[in-house]
Amino acid sequence: MRSIRTIVYTVLIAAVTAVFSLVAAAPAQAAPTFKAPFPCGQRWTYSHHSAEVRQALDFVRNDGGTTAGTPVLASASGTATRYSQPSGAGNYIVINHGGGWTTYYFHLSAYSVPSGAYVNQGQQIGVTGSTGNSSGAHIHYEQLFNGVGQVISINGASLAPYPGSYGSKAITSDNGCGGGGGKAFRTWGTGVLVRADARLSAPPVATLPGPTTVYVLCQKQGDTVNAEGYTNNWWAKLRDQGGFMTNIYIDDPAAVLPGVPVC
């Protein structure tokens, strides 16, 4: 009797251990739901040529708009780092999404975020260009898991099989269309200016006529603002207005907004 019970316990422990091993061996994290690396509503065609690395795709615009100068957007949120490789990738950004996932954006004509910045999905990270080893403006785009290139997937749909030239396959972006990120706050005050940067001298890009709901993507320190008896040098970056407002007119008692990353 005792020996049978011991055997039962031993089998039970082995089974429990096996279940825990299976859990531990499972992938740490599923892939983020990546969105297209270009703005909402635009259609770009893509191709993969023979010299292409790491399952990359090259994208050019084919909805009548120009490719050069168009914003390059973060496919998913994460930490952006700037790189430069004049003989190859040109000016490029890598976003680390966590869980082993990174995305790469090559040949930028300009960077739009500082190195080390946390970026939200749909946030502009650069400008499409042709820097480095490139024969014309395009976005060279990669999705890597643990440093290995993966077949590119947008909104959960694989883009394989890859075409070998432009024009046969295209996708329309829903990146940055709204509903994508930011923390909602109420504002107060009237005629509150939203500026292009966190500086009093930056040009206004929008005005909030009265109290409204805004979606704050991130916040950063800029010019000190004195208003309504408050002093604050923190500014909130608004998703839908595309600029910064002083945190003074956000209806939250904290000078630095809770739960909002630093830009």
Ligand SMILES: [Zn+2]
């Ligand atoms: Zn490429």
